[in-house]
Amino acid sequence: MPDIRRYLPVLEWGRTYDRTALSNDLIAAVIVTIMLIPQSLAYALLAGLPPEAGIYASIAPIMLYAIFGTSRALAVGPVAVVSLLTASAIGQIAEQGTAGYAAAALTLAFLSGGFLMLLGVLRLGFLANFLSHSVIAGFITASGILIATSQLKHVLGVGADGHTLPEMIVSILAHLDEVNIITMAIGALTVAFLFWVRKGLKPLLKRLGASPKVADIATKAGPVAAVVGTTLAVWGLGLNAFGVKIVGTVPQSLPPLTVPGLSGELVQALLVPAILISVIGFVESVSVAQTLAAKKRQRIDPNQELIGLGAANVGAAFTGGYPVTGGFSRSVVNYDAGAETPAAGAYTAVGLAIAAVALTPLVFYLPKATLAATIIVAVLSLIDLSILKKTWGYARADFIAVVATILLTLALGVEVGVASGVVVSVLLHLHKTSRPHVAEVGRVPGTEHFRNIRRHEVETDPSLVTLRIDESLYFVNARFLEDLIQRRVAEGRDIRNVVLMFSAVNDVDFSALESLEAINQRLTDMGVGLHLSEVKGPVMDRLKRAHLVNDLNGKVFLSQHDAWVALGRLDTKKQRKPAAV
Incomplete structure (x- = not known):
């Protein structure tokens, strides 16, 4: 039974489900449903799909995640970044509005879900690291900029296109003579209204005597008010006759049963984008889930999350949807509304199903400018340019990774941007670890502690050099260590012993082992002893299996102090910290 519960968390929390949890989950579901109706329509527009695809992608996936997921508050469905990635991937193989485009979205969801489930079953969630x-x-910052820019065409009522920031800007400028003033007015007023709702409505309602819960619900329902108001305006004034583009007919039905296409050519074209969407969606989702779980001292299982999200995406593929993941804003709303269990998501799915059957005719006159404004306001919170200042002040390597990812994403598109960002991160990591921090240490007077001679006043011995290696040793940095030891020994004629302090070394690969053997042989030829100290158990086991310990011309000491006592001379001197470090 424990194994079944691991793969079906619903059996775990379902055993203790009670009336209080039911009440809290229902309230949370009502609030999230109100929020999701306009959001789902808007994100489908962003993905280049019919509006109903957003609602379909919010029903079966939520149900499946409630069964297989481990987060009590995560709300699964269409999100801005994944919608953008979907449009970018499918736009290269099919034209928006065609049957092939919608079919490709189903295949993309299926491949993404299958990949996530495979990672979960193999317990490979760490790959997202x-x-x-x-x-x-x-x-995410670059994606937010791209998403907001891509929606300007709907706010202005022009026919611009493009997948990169330069393409979008050039296209919008080229179509400025097509701007529809009425559409622009609707879009601008909706943006202004949504910003006011976010910042000003709740304080106003509280001043008028509304309870905090009522004020909060009203604030979350702001996009619904924008949808209702602009729809009534277009319908009542007949603005669609003046060129205002509307959503039009939305099928009044539950999600249909669909089958994703799995032709070799289509799978080959979408496999890499599916993997990128899977990884990015999982990272975003698990980050939100862990943050919310920590607030209630709960825990999530990242590998089971892979299975839950994978099942949700597979469900989307068979019910007319497109790739989904856990959304930050809706999950926070779900949590703040008091959701106790994943059942809140299931109730939300029921609410959306009712909306799909009963409410879709009401959005016929909904202007696309309103949906675009909803997306723009939602994604502006994703843009965080302060990360540039933070990384510049903390670590230049991280700054380079951020800048490279932003610029490449904006200039070349989302897929190239994230792939390039990963490559840049790996290269920077390899560069950093290829030159590990190695500190020469001495003894703090009157103690058994050893510290960097450049940072502390310590005792040193001219005949003894101790190097503390602050990195695991592997093929990238093995040669660096060889050269460093060679230079240091060549500098001091009195040196008789070298001790490598391994307290921070967690692993030694075969290339590093060969380097240690070369160092041992070289120092032996020079009449200098090579010793190790504070070697961790697993590392010592491997060194023994490789016979390095037996071949060492020196000894292995349990502690650096033992090495100091055994190898040091009495004529030690105090090494003073330099004036500038």
């Missing part, structure tokens, strides 16, 4: 926070922050 190859996307550093710097790359993710840079990519």
